[in-house]
Amino acid sequence: MSPTAALQLLAVPGLPMIEPGDDLAKLIAEGLAHGNLQPRAGDVLAIAQKVVSKAEGRSIDLATVKPSARAVELAKEVQKDPRLVELILSESVRVVRSRPNVLIVEHRLGFVMANAGVDQSNVGPTDGVERALLLPLDPDGTAETLRKSLAAQFGAPLAVIITDSFGRAWRRGTAGVAIGASGLPALLDLRGNPDLFGRTLQVSISGFADEIAAAASLVMGQGDEAQPVVLVRGLTWSAANNPASELVRPAAEDMFR
Amino acid sequence: MSPTAALQLLAVPGLPMIEPGDDLAKLIAEGLAHGNLQPRAGDVLAIAQKVVSKAEGRSIDLATVKPSARAVELAKEVQKDPRLVELILSESVRVVRSRPNVLIVEHRLGFVMANAGVDQSNVGPTDGVERALLLPLDPDGTAETLRKSLAAQFGAPLAVIITDSFGRAWRRGTAGVAIGASGLPALLDLRGNPDLFGRTLQVSISGFADEIAAAASLVMGQGDEAQPVVLVRGLTWSAANNPASELVRPAAEDMFR
Numbered sequence: 001m002s003p004t005a006a007l008q009l010l011a012v013p014g015l016p017m018i019e020p021g022d023d024l025a026k027l028i029a030e031g032l033a034h035g036n037l038q039p040r041a042g043d044v045l046a047i048a049q050k051v052v053s054k055a056e057g058r059s060i061d062l063a064t065v066k067p068s069a070r071a072v073e074l075a076k077e078v079q080k081d082p083r084l085v086e087l088i089l090s091e092s093v094r095v096v097r098s099r100p101n102v103l104i105v106e107h108r109l110g111f112v113m114a115n116a117g118v119d120q121s122n123v124g125p126t127d128g129v130e131r132a133l134l135l136p137l138d139p140d141g142t143a144e145t146l147r148k149s150l151a152a153q154f155g156a157p158l159a160v161i162i163t164d165s166f167g168r169a170w171r172r173g174t175a176g177v178a179i180g181a182s183g184l185p186a187l188l189d190l191r192g193n194p195d196l197f198g199r200t201l202q203v204s205i206s207g208f209a210d211e212i213a214a215a216a217s218l219v220m221g222q223g224d225e226a227q228p229v230v231l232v233r234g235l236t237w238s239a240a241n242n243p244a245s246e247l248v249r250p251a252a253e254d255m256f257r
Numbered sequence: 258m259s260p261t262a263a264l265q266l267l268a269v270p271g272l273p274m275i276e277p278g279d280d281l282a283k284l285i286a287e288g289l290a291h292g293n294l295q296p297r298a299g300d301v302l303a304i305a306q307k308v309v310s311k312a313e314g315r316s317i318d319l320a321t322v323k324p325s326a327r328a329v330e331l332a333k334e335v336q337k338d339p340r341l342v343e344l345i346l347s348e349s350v351r352v353v354r355s356r357p358n359v360l361i362v363e364h365r366l367g368f369v370m371a372n373a374g375v376d377q378s379n380v381g382p383t384d385g386v387e388r389a390l391l392l393p394l395d396p397d398g399t400a401e402t403l404r405k406s407l408a409a410q411f412g413a414p415l416a417v418i419i420t421d422s423f424g425r426a427w428r429r430g431t432a433g434v435a436i437g438a439s440g441l442p443a444l445l446d447l448r449g450n451p452d453l454f455g456r457t458l459q460v461s462i463s464g465f466a467d468e469i470a471a472a473a474s475l476v477m478g479q480g481d482e483a484q485p486v487v488l489v490r491g492l493t494w495s496a497a498n499n500p501a502s503e504l505v506r507p508a509a510e511d512m513f514r
Contacts, residue, residue, distance in 0.1 A: 113425035170369035173464030207430030215472030
């Protein structure tokens with residue numbers, strides 16, 4: 001792989017508040033045009049999970065949620081709204097850790113994460129309705145659909161990632177990760193490539209799409225949807241494409257679940 | 258915090274192979290001049306751990322290492338060179354997980370990581386001597402020393418991070434992290450900032466320096482020291498500075514050690 005000498009990350013301007021049913025590819029294309037950004041071959045579009053979830057109608061009115069007995073009990077332990085806990089459990093395959101103010105689960109897509117990604121912030125509008133936003137149904141699939149649509153519109157092979165921010169087991173603060181990807185190797189396996197001295201690299205599997213997501217997160221800003229789409233320009237890679245599901249460590253390999 | 262609209266990452270060219278005792282600040286300044294890069298206020302210089310370790314003389318000739326009985330025993334279990342295991346143990350305060358081909362420890366600086374960061378790749382030159390490279394003694398301290406020196410040389414307030422690539426508990430592939438930082442908030446605590454709808458953000462502590470390190474890692478390239486220093490331009494922040502040690506989750510808060 002030839003190293004990337006320079007990388008540019010540009011916020012795509014002019015995106016409106018996203019509503020259920022919105023055509024995200026069309027809105028992103030309009031935003032790119034608005035910013036005089038002409039996507040080129042090899043550009044990566046990083047899209048925040050929240051706008052994908054909103055476009056997919058994954059916003060839930062909490063008043064419609066009836067918590068199960070298990071959710072009520074767990075909600076007491078973790079000191080959260082039982083309706084929120086019900087949604088979290090409905091999106092999860094197992095509870096990994098629970099403590100007051102902490103609920104770490106294995107999401108149905110394999111992500112070990114807080115609250116199954118169910119988010120109460122930035123969900124509005126402030127119409128008095130309490131809403132929670134779930135992760136997209138199939139982020140790799142949505143990344144592929146968006147990539148195909150945008151590549152066709154711009155006549156250039158692009159890549160798309162859908163990003164979220166996850167906590168880490170041993171490090172404080174969240175970092176951007178890719179929960180969906182299409183058009184690039186989300187997991188970049190460089191084992192076998194020689195290092196500068198001809199020694200075969202021992203640990204050389206990189207969470208490529210996660211690093212792109214972390215970079216994009218710096219531009220998106222925390223807790224602010226004003227810049228949910230970021231154009232990443234200048235990356236090069238020569239491995240085969242694979243989806244973000246490749247970034248999920250299988251439970252059988254996991255020593256910490 | 259005003260969002261960052263555009264971010265640029267530029268490899269600093271012209272760095273020589275680093276030798277013990279090298280003046281890294283001087284070599285980086287020369288590289289910047291070589292690339293016609295004039296650092297500005299707010300620029301962040303991301304420096305790969307390996308060149309810091311090399312300049313500090315943290316390269317060890319394996320022939321000089323006498324493995325303890327404990328190292329010999331553990332080496333059998335994890336199928337590694339007993340001398341390497343001795344070095345790993347000498348850099349660690351506890352073994353977190355051990356399995357064939359896996360040795361995850363708590364490094365003396367608190368990092369939970371594979372092999373205490375002791376690295377056999379890219380250590381050369383190929384003089385027949387088998388060497389291993391340890392992490393810098395005090396990466397936050399070194400980041401501060403380098404920052405002061407570079408800021409004085411360029412007359413501009415800069416930030417410096419020292420980067421490494423860590424594995425993650427639940428995700429495959431490594432991602433860049435900051436093991437040293439000076440001149441920026443390594444951990445960015447945005448709790449209490451309102452979101453777009455005035456709701457107070459619930460989870461809003463960002464591993465800011467880790468995300469910068471992940472972004473820089475995309476430019477440094479995997480297993481290649483040709484681009485060990487990256488200039489990151491365009492970040493804005495308004496929180497107080499703190500060192501990379503703030504990114505380490507204290508053992509008392511850790512649910513997975």
